[in-house]
Each structure stands twice: as structure tokens, then as C-alpha cells.
Amino acid sequence: MSRSIRWMKYMALAAALILVLSGCGAGSTSDGAAQASGGKQSAPAEGGNLTYALATSPDTLDPHRSGLAVTVRAIRTIYDNLVVQLPDGSIKPWLAKEWSVSDDGTSYTFKLRDDVKFHDGTPFNAEAVKYNLDRVIDPATKAANSLALIRPYSSSEVIDEYTIKVNLAQPSQAFLGNLSQALLGIVSPTAAKKYGDQLGKNPVGTGPYTFVKWDENADIVVAKNKDYAWAPETVENQAAPHLDTITFKIVPEEATRIGSVQSGQVLAAETVPPQNIAALKGDPNQQLLQANTVGLPYTLFFNLRKAPWDNVKVRQAVQSAVDVETIVKTLYLGNYERAWSALSPGILGYDASLEGSINPDINKANQLLDEEGWVKGTDGIRAKDGKKLTLRYVDGSPNREKRNDIAAIIQQQLKQVGIAVEVEITKDIATVIYQNWDYDLYGNSQVNSDPNALYAFYHTSAEGERPTLSGLADPEIDKLLEQGAVETDPDKRVEIYHQVQQYLIDQAVILPIYVFPYTVAASKTVQGVKFDALGYPLFNDVTIQP
Amino acid sequence: MVQTVLTRLATSLFVIFGASVLVYCIMYLLPGDPVLLMLDPSSATPEMIQNLRVQLGLDQPFYIQFAHYFGDMLRGDFGKSMINSDPVLPKILEHFPATLALTALSSLIAITIGITLGVLSAIHRNGVIDFIARLVGLFGISMPTFWTGILLILLFSVQLGWFPAMGSDGFSSLVLPAATLGLVGAGFIVRMVRNSMLEVINEPFIVALRAKGLSERVIMYGHALRNALIPAVTVIGMLIGDLLAGTVVVETVFSRQGIGRIIADALMSKDLPVVQGVVFFTAIIYVVLNLLVDISYAYIDPRVRRAVRA
Numbered sequence: 001m002s003r004s005i006r007w008m009k010y011m012a013l014a015a016a017l018i019l020v021l022s023g024c025g026a027g028s029t030s031d032g033a034a035q036a037s038g039g040k041q042s043a044p045a046e047g048g049n050l051t052y053a054l055a056t057s058p059d060t061l062d063p064h065r066s067g068l069a070v071t072v073r074a075i076r077t078i079y080d081n082l083v084v085q086l087p088d089g090s091i092k093p094w095l096a097k098e099w100s101v102s103d104d105g106t107s108y109t110f111k112l113r114d115d116v117k118f119h120d121g122t123p124f125n126a127e128a129v130k131y132n133l134d135r136v137i138d139p140a141t142k143a144a145n146s147l148a149l150i151r152p153y154s155s156s157e158v159i160d161e162y163t164i165k166v167n168l169a170q171p172s173q174a175f176l177g178n179l180s181q182a183l184l185g186i187v188s189p190t191a192a193k194k195y196g197d198q199l200g201k202n203p204v205g206t207g208p209y210t211f212v213k214w215d216e217n218a219d220i221v222v223a224k225n226k227d228y229a230w231a232p233e234t235v236e237n238q239a240a241p242h243l244d245t246i247t248f249k250i251v252p253e254e255a256t257r258i259g260s261v262q263s264g265q266v267l268a269a270e271t272v273p274p275q276n277i278a279a280l281k282g283d284p285n286q287q288l289l290q291a292n293t294v295g296l297p298y299t300l301f302f303n304l305r306k307a308p309w310d311n312v313k314v315r316q317a318v319q320s321a322v323d324v325e326t327i328v329k330t331l332y333l334g335n336y337e338r339a340w341s342a343l344s345p346g347i348l349g350y351d352a353s354l355e356g357s358i359n360p361d362i363n364k365a366n367q368l369l370d371e372e373g374w375v376k377g378t379d380g381i382r383a384k385d386g387k388k389l390t391l392r393y394v395d396g397s398p399n400r401e402k403r404n405d406i407a408a409i410i411q412q413q414l415k416q417v418g419i420a421v422e423v424e425i426t427k428d429i430a431t432v433i434y435q436n437w438d439y440d441l442y443g444n445s446q447v448n449s450d451p452n453a454l455y456a457f458y459h460t461s462a463e464g465e466r467p468t469l470s471g472l473a474d475p476e477i478d479k480l481l482e483q484g485a486v487e488t489d490p491d492k493r494v495e496i497y498h499q500v501q502q503y504l505i506d507q508a509v510i511l512p513i514y515v516f517p518y519t520v521a522a523s524k525t526v527q528g529v530k531f532d533a534l535g536y537p538l539f540n541d542v543t544i545q546p
Numbered sequence: 547m548v549q550t551v552l553t554r555l556a557t558s559l560f561v562i563f564g565a566s567v568l569v570y571c572i573m574y575l576l577p578g579d580p581v582l583l584m585l586d587p588s589s590a591t592p593e594m595i596q597n598l599r600v601q602l603g604l605d606q607p608f609y610i611q612f613a614h615y616f617g618d619m620l621r622g623d624f625g626k627s628m629i630n631s632d633p634v635l636p637k638i639l640e641h642f643p644a645t646l647a648l649t650a651l652s653s654l655i656a657i658t659i660g661i662t663l664g665v666l667s668a669i670h671r672n673g674v675i676d677f678i679a680r681l682v683g684l685f686g687i688s689m690p691t692f693w694t695g696i697l698l699i700l701l702f703s704v705q706l707g708w709f710p711a712m713g714s715d716g717f718s719s720l721v722l723p724a725a726t727l728g729l730v731g732a733g734f735i736v737r738m739v740r741n742s743m744l745e746v747i748n749e750p751f752i753v754a755l756r757a758k759g760l761s762e763r764v765i766m767y768g769h770a771l772r773n774a775l776i777p778a779v780t781v782i783g784m785l786i787g788d789l790l791a792g793t794v795v796v797e798t799v800f801s802r803q804g805i806g807r808i809i810a811d812a813l814m815s816k817d818l819p820v821v822q823g824v825v826f827f828t829a830i831i832y833v834v835l836n837l838l839v840d841i842s843y844a845y846i847d848p849r850v851r852r853a854v855r856a
Contacts, residue, residue, distance in 0.1 A: 060630045139597045197631040217807045218714055251712050251801040255696045260711045263703045
């Protein structure tokens with residue numbers, strides 16, 4: 001008790017101090033919020049070092065072995081991909097000039113650029129591409145997320161120096177888009193053979209920046225690749241970047257990260273907490289850059305394997321009782337968008353008609369639970385056959401993006417309709433969720449460029465395979481997801497994914513919560529930061545105005 | 547004296563061995579599968595998981611894993627990180643200087659402020675200096691380090707721009723984190739020194755010295771302080787140990803390199819070889835520090851020296 005009082009005192013003191021200090025910092029009101037920059041400057045300033053604070057440390061700079069989104073911010077500068085995806089979802093050339101797909105959809109023939117060299121001088125050619133693709137599926141590589149992206153790749157054949165034929169085990173409409181993802185970046189075969197499992201510390205690619213050094217837990221430095229001349233369509237500058245160097249500083253503590261931008265120690269910092277966004281918008285020296293990430297929004301999955309959550313009416317009762325709008329507005333102060341579907345806006349096949357479809361309705365929730373025979377006891381909690389209606393809500397993050405607070409609010413909201421929520425916060429998701437399946441509700445999100453991402457979450461898991469988070473097993477949905485993976489007509493594909501998304505909401509398989517925006521606080525002198533189709537930053541066009 | 551040191555060294559080796567066995571067992575028994583943490587659980591196939599487990603030797607029974615681990619450690623091989631294949635020992639040695647520098651400066655700050663204020667407040671009991679000293683003591687002990695750190699950043703980095711908010715290059719980046727930790731340390735030392743000074747001042751031998759006509763200055767700094775320092779040395783010794791091992795929070799807040807950051811990251815990702823390596827390393831430091839504290843007792847207090855000899 002006395003501890004919590006002491007704690008509250010600190011918090012009150014903290015709030016007062018922050019108000020005072022941020023008040024002084026903001027100074028006179030400015031010309032308002034800055035837009036995501038990217039406009040052309042008359043004369044781009046050359047040179048300079050961009051310091052960019054990352055929220056967590058990359059695990060490795062070997063794209064094929066990384067499992068973290070933060071890694072992509074750094075490796076996007078070092079490696080290029082065969083193709084690039086534009087924000088509209090279309091796939092355009094990058095290291096591959098053009099390609100053709102066989103009629104059965106199982107082989108792709110790529111014509112490669114012939115003017116590209118890796119940073120170590122190794123020529124880029126069909127052999128290099130074959131080496132890369134085979135490296136990802138080689139168990140010795142210990143590939144992580146890249147392995148999931150490359151499926152159903154089976155083999156590749158070198159046709160001539162700059163032509164390669166890539167074979168798939170079965171057709172996949174997601175494959176080409178996945179080739180654009182940074183985790184399938186092309187590494188130098190020479191370096192990969194030389195460094196083996198230490199490639200992550202000695203990365204060599206063909207990208208706009210070359211690796212200089214990585215001091216663990218401190219910074220990663222990359223320098224301009226003077227020979228660069230093969231930028232993708234997503235950036236304006238097709239030649240070598242304007243900056244001399246980029247220094248990615250690893251700054252886990254968010255107050256320090258934002259403080260470093262305000263004090264001018266770094267020029268940009270990622271992942272701005274919602275409560276700092278307003279202050280930054282009012283700061284005449286700072287700008288706020290923002291890009292919504294694409295893929296699966298932060299979504300709460302019911303575990304359909306466990307009663308009573310296998311009953312659609314009980315799930316719908318929860319769906320009606322949870323007021324997502326209030327949660328998102330309260331916690332993110334209007335800076336995050338509310339999610340309505342299993343997919344996030346901006347991805348191919350997103351069903352905008354779901355927006356506004358589910359609204360909180362306590363009466364409906366109570367009625368559904370009454371119908372199913374759950375009767376309120378004296379303690380206000382419903383029970384049936386002597387069993388209380390409890391929902392085990394597991395969260396795996398140390399309050400990343402206030403996810404623990406979402407759990408707390410839902411706990412309060414569900415209490416109103418007689419559902420007891422047990423919240424468990426644990427770092428050990430691997431055991432609790434993926435080994436023991438000991439949850440009723442669990443949240444997750446995923447960055448992805450293709451709606452085929454739904455397959456891994458909602459297709460019935462095969463015998464011996466890991467079960468999905470939802471545990472959904474519906475032959476109709478399985479069929480749709482299988483069709484979606486191979487359908488070549490874009491309109492038909494969109495229609496298929498609309499059906500899937502509508503089903504997931506109608507059947508209350510999930511509760512979509514928010515679309516995660518990638519936010520960057522930057523000094524106004526930093527110009528030209530762009531974001532790719534997935535919301536990752538691109539530094540080809542960046543200049544620092546004197 | 548020599549014999550005592552040798553006996554202490556022998557027990558120390560036992561303590562270090564025990565610590566490493568204990569950590570190994572705890573990490574082994576903790577729920578959670580490192581392989582699942584290394585791979586993205588939502589996309590890895592059972593086949594991938596099994597392959598990786600075999601590669602890391604995690605499919606072997608417990609005693610074989612432990613035998614491998616301990617045999618390698620005796621040969622000076624602390625193993626490789628399971629996350630990025632970094633060899634563990636060089637990693638620790640590379641990060642240790644940063645933690646050592648932080649510990650050295652914060653200990654210096656803590657000892658200087660702590661002893662000075664502690665002595666002054668005891669001499670000028672209930673005066674203004676005493677009030678300030680007790681305030682510093684209370685502040686240092688009760689403020690969480692991350693909070694003090696963030697306050698210092700807001701004031702000295704964001705507002706005044708005197709020191710960098712983060713990083714581990716150069717002396718200027720060392721000042722704020724060292725001040726943060728130094729304040730905590732000073733808090734403990736102030737209270738310790740003040741209390742033991744007050745006790746000593748009221749002892750008969752001080753009265754005797756006063757009766758002999760020695761000046762107050764000589765009595766306080768020559769005799770009373772020497773006696774009051776013994777409990778303070780214990781606190782300081784433990785404090786330095788804590789600082790060395792427990793810079794986790796401050797290193798994270800100020801984004802410094804150091805072994806605190808290494809172990810925090812390793813625990814999160816259940817990177818067994820790294821956790822074991824760091825614990826083994828800090829166990830050695832603790833043991834050495836304890837040894838030094840014991841020896842310094844004997845140096846400060848002749849009674850302890852005589853007892854050791856007897």
C-alpha cells in the first residue's frame with residue numbers, strides 16, 4: 001500500500017516536471033505539424049552524418065537470419081532486393097530488370113541487371129542469386145523469418161550469366177511480393193562463404209550504403225556507396241545517396257530517445273510514444289514523420305480450441321462488449337488508427353466495408369450470454385453448470401505500445417457483462433502460447449506485404465504442424481485461403497480475401513484493435529525520409545539542410 | 547594474514563563454482579524454449595525447430611549438456627551466443643571497460659559526497675548541513691535509478707544541453723550516468739557514516755581524547771572517522787559490487803554499452819551461454835571485492851589485524 005502511494009507520488013511529480021519542462025521547450029507556437037517530408041528541394045545538400053536512434057538493437061545484420069523488424073531499418077541501407085513493391089501493391093524491377101512466370105505459376109524467370117557489384121567487388125549475377133535463395137533454405141544458415149517468406153521455393157537454375165529460373169513447389173501469388181522484403185535481401189556470396197555465421201557482423205550487399213562498423217548496444221555505422229546506381233522506383237535519387245554516413249544509435253529508453261532528438265544529440269529517433277507526439281508537433285525545430293505499417297494490425301485472437309470460446313455466440317458477446325474505439329482513443333490520444341479487419345488498410349484485398357461494422361452494444365452482449373445459459377451470480381460474474389465465465393488474457397510485451405493497458409481496459413469492459421478476465425503478462429510467450437496453448441485471448445501483429453499472410457493465422461493447421469493462434473478449422477475458409485494463394489486474377493483475389501475478412505469478423509474469431517504507425521521524430525533539417533510499402537524508412541533521398 | 551588470504555581464496559573458488567552450477571540449473575529449469583525464442587513462433591515449422599535444437603545440442607540429456615558446458619569453461623571457452631554466434635568471453639571483455647569506468651566514477655562520486663556529508667552532518671548534528679545531508683541520503687536511497695536518470699537527462703541534456711543524453715564515447719557521456727548511480731551510492735554512505743560517526747563520538751575514548759586536550763579537528767578526523775569508517779567500508783565494498791553487476795538500468799536508460807546491457811538482453815532472449823558467462827564473471831568480481839574489503843578491515847582497524855593473527 002505504502003509502496004503504491006510512493007509510486008503515485010513519483011508519477012505526480014514526474015507529470016508536473018514533464019509539463020514544466022516540455023512547456024519551456026516548446027516555446028512560441030509554431031507553424032504546426034510538419035508533413036512527412038519528401039518534397040523536392042532546389043539544391044540537395046550533399047554530405048553529412050545522419051544520426052538515427054533505434055528503439056531496440058538489431059539481432060544480426062544477416063538478413064536471412066534476422067527475426068526482428070528493427071533489423072530491417074538498418075539492413076535496408078546495406079542490401080537490395082530482386083524486386084520492389086510500390087505502396088499500391090504493384091511489383092516493379094530492382095536488381096531484376098524483368099521477369100516472366102510460367103503458365104502453371106510454378107517457375108519465374110528473372111533477367112538481372114548486369115551493372116551491379118557487391119560492396120566487396122563481387123559481381124552480382126545469376127550465380128549470386130541462386131546462392132542466396134539456396135542459402136535461405138539451407139538448414140545450416142539457421143534462417144529465421146526469411147525461410148517463411150521464401151516458401152514454396154524449391155530450386156533455381158542458372159540459365160546464363162544474368163538469367164535465372166526459380167522453381168516453386170506450388171504456385172504462390174505471395175512469392176514475388178515476398179522477394180521484395182528486406183529479409184530476402186541479396187548478400188554477397190563471397191562474404192557469406194568467408195564469414196559464415198558471422199556475416200551478421202560483417203554484412204556485404206549491393207545497397208546504397210556500405211557497412212562500416214557495429215559496436216554492440218551502441219551504434220551501427222554505414223557509409224555512402226559511391227558506385228550506387230540501381231535504386232528502386234520507390235526513391236527519387238537513382239544515384240549514390242546524398243549523405244556521407246548514417247549512424248544508427250541504439251537507445252531503448254524512450255524518454256532518452258526523444259530527449260536526444262530535442263537536445264540535438266541525434267537528428268532523428270524512431271517510435272515516438274503517443275504522449276510525446278503533441279509536444280513534438282508544436283516544436284518549431286522538430287518534425288514528426290509517420291507511416292502506417294502494412295500487414296496484420298494488432299489483433300486479439302480467440303483460442304477457438306477452448307470452451308466456451310468455441311461457441312460463436314459467446315465470442316460475439318465479447319465482441320459487442322468491448323469498446324475498441326474508446327480503447328484506442330484513450331490510450332493513443334488520437335494518434336493511432338483503429339483497426340476494423342484482420343488486414344490493415346493499404347494491403348491488397350483490404351475490405352474497407354468492414355469499417356464501422358461492429359459497434360459496442362452491451363444489451364446485445366448480455367442477451368447473447370443469457371441465451372447461451374450463462375447466468376449472473378451474486379458476485380456479478382456469470383456461471384454455467386457451476387463453472388464461472390472467465391477469460392484468460394495473455395500479453396507478452398512489457399507494455400509495448402501500451403498493450404498491457406489494452407488488457408486492463410478490456411478487463412473492466414467485460415466485467416460489465418459478467419465476464420471475469422484474468423490478465424497474465426509474461427515474456428515467455430514461446431511456452432505459454434506456442435507450447436501449452438494456455439490462453440483464451442492473445443494479441444499479435446505482423447508486417448507483411450501480401451494478404452496471403454492470413455494463411456498462417458487462419459488455415460487449419462496440418463497434422464504435426466504447429467497449430468495456429470486462432471485454432472480456426474473451417475473447410476470453407478481453408479479453401480478460400482488456398483485459392484487466394486494461387487489466384488492470378490487480382491479482382492478475384494480481392495473478392496476471396498474480402499470473404500475471408502468478413503467471415504472473421506462475422507464469426508468473431510478476432511478482435512482487431514489498432515493499426516501500428518511507425519513514427520519518427522526528426523530535426524527539421526532532415527529532409528527526404530521516405531517509407532516503403534511496408535512502412536520501413538528509406539534513406540536514399542535524405543539530405544541534411546545546413 | 548597470508549594464510550587467511552589463502553583460505554579465503556580457496557572458499558572463493560568454491561563459491562564461484564557453486565554460482566555457475568546454480569545458474570546453469572536455474573536457466574535449465576526455467577520454462578521456455580530458447581529455440582522457439584530464436585525463431586519467429588508464428589512462422590517456424592516443426593522441422594526447422596528440430597534442426598536448430600540438434601545443432602545447438604539441446605536435444606541431449608541435462609547431464610551431458612552440463613558436462614560439455616563445464617568442460618569447455620575449464621578450458622576458458624565460455625561458448626558462443628545462441629542468438630548471433632558471438633563468442634561470449636571476448637564479448638564480456640569488450641564491454642567490461644565501459645561498466646568499469648561507470649563504476650569507478652560513480653563510486654568516486656558516491657564515496658566523496660557520502661563520506662564528506664556523513665561526517666559533516668554528524669559533527670554539526672541538527673544543523674543546516676545535517677538537514678541537507680539527510681535529504682541527500684533520503685533522495686539517493688528512495689529515488690528509483692531510472693527516474694533520477696531521466697530527470698538528469700531532461701535537465702542537463704534537453705534543457706541545458708551540457709551533457710549528452712546517451713552514448714558511451716568520452717568523458718562527457720559518462721557524467722550523467724555516473725551522477726545517477728553516484729547519488730544512490732552517496733545516499734547509502736551518508737546514512738551509514740552519519741550513524742556510525744554519531745555512535746563513535748559518544749564513546750568513552752573520545753571523551754578521554756578530549757580530556758587529553760587534543761584539538762577537536764584531530765579527534766574527529768584522526769580518531770573518530772577512522773573508527774566510523776569500518777562499517778562504511780563494508781557498505782562501499784558491497785556497493786561497488788552492486789554497481790559493477792547492477793548497472794543494467796542505468797546502462798539502458800543512458801544507452802551505454804556494458805555488461806549490464808549484455809545480461810539484460812541475454813536474459814530476455816534466454817541466451818544461455820551469455821547469461822552463464824556474465825554471471826560467472828560477476829561472481830569472480832564479487833569474490834575479489836569481498837576479499838579486498840576483508841583485507842582493508844585489517845588495515846583500518848588494528849583489532850581486526852590482531853584477531854586475524856591470533
